[in-house]
Amino acid sequence: MKTILAIHTGGTISMSQNEKGEVVPNDDNPIADQQVILQGQINLITDEMFNLPSPHVTPAVMLAIKQRIMKAIDEGIDGVVITHGTDTLEETAYFLDLTLPNTIPVVVTGAMRSSNEIGSDGLYNFRNAILVAATDESYGKGVLVVMNDEIHTARYVTKTHTTNVATFRTPTFGPIGIVTQNKAKYFQELIRTEVADINRVVKGVFLIKAYAGMDGELFDAINQPTTNGLVIEGLGAGNLPPQTLPAIQRLLAKHIPIVLVSRCYNGVAQAIYDYEGGGIQLKKMGMILCQGLNGQKARIKLLVGLSDGKHGEKLAEFVRNAIS
Ligand SMILES: NC(=O)C[C@H](N)C(=O)O
Missing domain, CATH: 3.40.50.40 (Rossmann fold)
Known part of the structure; x- marks a missing residue:
């Protein structure tokens, strides 16, 4: 059985809607509590590292996530899933793609609808991200973004719609795979470029x-x-x-x-x-x-x-x- 580390950082995936219809952060992450989803198939370790709306995420936060993943790689983890707000998800995902060694699957996911909204996509995306992180074919593909049944590369994916669940798109090149029947299927290869193992982030x-x-x-x-x-x-x-x-x-x-x-x-x-x-x-x-x-x-x-x-x-x- 594979061991997957889930790092939670906040965003709509961990928020809920109040009586007035406003989406607000929670003290207790509703996704982190849902460990049951792949029980018996995957050993899931949870780290509630941050609880930030993603407009609050900085390069210093990205660096801390990178360092947490490096530690997990040293400890022999099989894959990592990061839950993140979608507004800056592509930036954190690409930062990790550029700074992590390409040794285990690292998958970033989020949600467009908060945890108690009808049609909430958070738990589903989280489950799919874990499946992708635990798939052998996901090795060596750089950091991946899994949303709405699609597997995108961190390098090219971008948020294209303010609210639609199909917001994440890869213009010009398209997604490299899909999740279907509880399996990750790939149809494109990504050529890797240079990785920089940084331990600080410059400003300006x-x-x-x-x-x-x-x-x-x-x-x-x-x-x-x-x-x-x-x-x-x-x-x-x-x-x-x-x-x-x-x-x-x-x-x-x-x-x-x-x-x-x-x-x-x-x-x-x-x-x-x-x-x-x-x-x-x-x-x-x-x-x-x-x-x-x-x-x-x-x-x-x-x-x-x-x-x-x-x-x-x-x-x-x-x-x-x-x-x-
Ligand atoms: N769907 C989302 O996660 C958007 C939210 N504003 C965030 O980025 O934290």
Whole structure:
């Protein structure tokens, strides 16, 4: 029988609705009490590590979860399930994907409906996540996100709907598997990239979204001694309004790494256009064009790379290679 560690961190999966219809955190996690679900098939160990709505989750919390999992791996655990709020779930999952050795299945899950709502998805998602974590085929696939019968990679999955239970999607690449008839079935492989075994997290890594008519004001506002890095969600295939360029140049002159992704839901940022502010010019200026990650994931990757002490070409290489 496999031993699976369930780390609970909070979120809607552990909340309930009150008489007024408001969703509120609980002192006692209703999911953690439901140990019966796979009794006799799995030895489930529970750690109620945090009870945070996921907008309260920080990189320091992510690091603590990573360190807890490292300890469990040393102790010989077979798999890990993390329950988490869905708002920042993709960021924690990707942080863990980038910082954990790829030795055991690590599965993150959550819920869109709280524990006492009709059609609550928490217990079901939790059960599926445990099944996936206990499946031999789940080894070597990086950190996985299991929601609504689908298995996604932490690298590409994103929350796409504010309330729908089918909110987690993998644009461009699709999920790598499904849970059906109480089994995990895979139909895609994920190629792994570099892992950084960090023990600290840097601050001052920002994310700014571009828009029509944008100028340099926001970029100048973050041009501070405490700024370590910046991700810009650019337009289309990876372009920016020309009025932003002088302020961006001032950041680059200070050797602050700037990563460019696209604000589009689908596709990758590339050096395609050769006009003022086009991707070709941005690349020549020294911006790192990151393929396949959304803004919040690219920010996590930049933060992890910087926290690992990477800089210059090594950092660029680490951040750039999201697809291969
Ligand atoms: N569905 C959820 O979990 C959303 C909640 N606001 C959270 O992220 O904690």
